Amino acid sequence: MGISSSALRAWEALGLVSPHRTKSRYRLYGEADVRLIQRAVFLRRARGLNPTAIVHVLKRQGVVSTTVESAPLPGQSFRRLRTRRGLSLAQVAHATKVSVGFLSALERGQMRSSISTLRRIARFYRTNILSLFETAAENPRLVRPGQRKVLETTPGVRMELLAWGQTVMEPHLFRIKPGGGSGESYSHEGEEFLHILRGDFEIWLNSKEHYRLKPGDSLYFESSTPHRWRNPGRSEAWLLWVNTPPTF
DSSP states (O other): OOOOHHHHHHHHHTTSOOOEEOTTOOEEOOHHHHHHHHHHHHHHHHHOOOHHHHHHHHHHTTSSOTTOOOOOOHHHHHHHHHHHTTOOHHHHHHHHTOOHHHHHHHHTTSOOOOHHHHHHHHHHTTOOGGGGGOOOSSOOSOOOGGGOEEEESSTTEEEEEOOOSSOSOEEEEEEEOTTOBOOSOBOOSSEEEEEEEESOEEEEETTTEEEEEOTTOEEEEETTSOEEEEOOSSSOEEEEEEEESSOO
């Protein structure tokens, strides 16, 4: 198709295409996927649209189902924070130890990032991942499934915020595809509790403790302990994940 693999991943993360996965995790694209990608490529080259705008146009044209949800892109929030502070891409890239090219693509919505990298960039701006959900100021008592705030980091990790506002807890529904994970280890203030609803999940604490969890298992740990995690199974894992205080 004459496009990069990162563009394909970005469109997949936004729900434009959903290729079938083999047991060894290779993507298999069908004819319908190819037709959608061809239209997306045309919109990018002819109109200069970014991935989010392409999905929006195709939804409006009825080509992509309106049930596809375009989650907010973290890079857009980082771009606003950077410009407000009058910083260059090179300055932020040097401070966060990521490349200028990666940071630029992230801000334009053309690249996704692991949670560990998002944490590192958010820490540089003295904020947290919670702020990337762009939540309302008020604290709704009841949140229906369709009202959840959604944030997707990589195509393999989707976070659905279950409550927000002036809370002392930060509850999420994590949906992690096979092979999806946090990337490198990260840490922050607070405490964490997680409960496995479906699928398999494994987590490393401080590079010494390793746990493989099944549905029904729970785990508590202090957030200051460096931790990394992933889904080692063949199906999507669902976790109830609670941070307190909301510093994630």
